[in-house]
Amino acid sequence: MSITHADTSQIDGGSGRLHHVPATSLPSDHPMMELPFAAEIDGRQYQGAGVSLAGVKLTGLADPNLVGHDRLLRLSFPFEAFQLAIAVEGRITDINPGNGEIEVTFIDPTGPHLPQLRHVLNSYIAGDVVSMGRVLGVALQPNKPSKGGKQATNGGGGALRTIGNGLLVATATIALIGGAAWLVHDRFFVDHVVAPARVETAGRALTAIDAGQIDYLDTEASMGEVAFSIRATSGETLSVAMPCDDCTAISAGPELGATVQAGQPVLKISQADAPLILKVRVEPEQLYSLAEARGIEARFADGTSITTHADEASLSSAAADTSGRPLFIDLVPEASIDAGRAGQLARLTIERDYPFANGLDGIRGAIATKFASVE
Structure with missing residues (x-):
């Protein structure tokens, strides 16, 4: 949902400009505002305790090891018939x-989320929004009576007010219809992927063939040489050979001495001229949505978006996995990705086909055939 507001006088001294806030701790010049909201991190819901343009404070149970990690947050502000x-x-x-408090600092406070968040905070400060829970209301000022006890009347002013009120009603009606259409489209024809996608070099992963500890690791191994060895829980040492000679191998995360599970990626290998793709970790129930998607939009933090589609080989391999755990899927972009975006995160939106799309295509084809026969 997109909301814009031009009035920034109540935030940041009226300049409308924000200085970049280092993602270390929340600055004291951005006071927290207590208004109802919730936040979702890695699929887990947290209750909002405070929000500012620099970050948020949440309450809930969280893994202390997450401190210092970057995550994609989904902030939800509830209203009576919809949520922002x-x-x-x-x-x-x-x-x-001890008290369940979690402090999150925005990595880029001036990112594409700024206009929407600033509008909510400005409206709350100004008193335009007087309820953020069950009812979305506005503060109305009563008409001031004239000295004689009767309201002053002005023919010209009354006409202008009538026209203005009519325009406001028409604008509100159009906005309501547009909002309803957007909600219907988002509910039935759009699917949001919770986990962000990451730009990586196309290739494949060498995975652990059994659970155990990495006993040997060589990213420079030639074809046929041992790339890594695992000392399995059974006491055996299992080795995996490098499958190619002209490829580049990098660690997939585990280091020498680390403990891995069966099927966990250990090395990522790719050809020297391999293109950039996006890789995303999804739940098994989202595989079909990716397979039937009309398009998958990937939007980066700077607002740039590209269209991608799920790689068929990646989908087939994931569909054969019966473990029930989250799976990695490759997304192939319609146009090449700039090399400078390697490692960047993107938010994914799956666009489904409209139920009557095939019927429309058939009608268009019949009309085109009819005109061709007439000519």
Whole structure:
């Protein structure tokens, strides 16, 4: 949902400009505002305790090891008939297990989420929004009576007010219809992927063939040489050979001495001229949505978006996995991705086909055939 507001006088001294806030801790010049909202991180819901343009404070149970990690937050502000959802990248800077408080600082406070969040905070400060829970209301000022006890009347002013009120009603009606259409489209024809996608070099992963500890690791191994060895829980040492000679191998995360599970990626290998793709971790129930998608939009933090589609080989491999755990899927972009975006995160939106799309295509084809026969 997109909301814009031109009035920034109540935030940041009226300049409308924000200085970049380092993602270490929340600055004191951005006071927290207590208004009802919720936040979703990695699929887990947290209750909002405070929000500002620099970050948020949440309450709930969280893993203390997440401190210092970057996560994609989905902030939800509830209203009576709808909710405003804002996605923003943040860094978890503090977790207090004692009272359940979690402090998250926005990585880029001036990112694409800024206009929507600033509008909500400005409206709340100004008193335009007097309820953020069950009812969305506005503060109305009563008409001031004239000295004689009767309201002053002005023929010209009354006409202008009538025209103005009519325009406001028409604008509100159009906005309501547009909002309803957007909600219907978002509910039935759009599917949001919770986990962000990451830009990586196309290739494949060498995975652990059994659970155990990595006993040997060589990213420079030639074809046929041992790339890594695992000392399995059974006591055996299992080795995996490098499958190619002209490829580049990098660690997929585990280091020498690390403990891995069966099927966990250990090395990522790719050809020297391999293109950039996006890789996303999804739940098994989302595989069909990716397979039948009309298009998958990937939007980066700077607002740039590209269209992608799920790689068929990646989908087939994931569909054969019966473990029930989250799976990695490759997304192939319609146009090449700039090399400077390697490692960047993107938010994914799956666009479904309209139920009557095939019927419309058939009608268009019949009309085209009819005109061709007439000519």
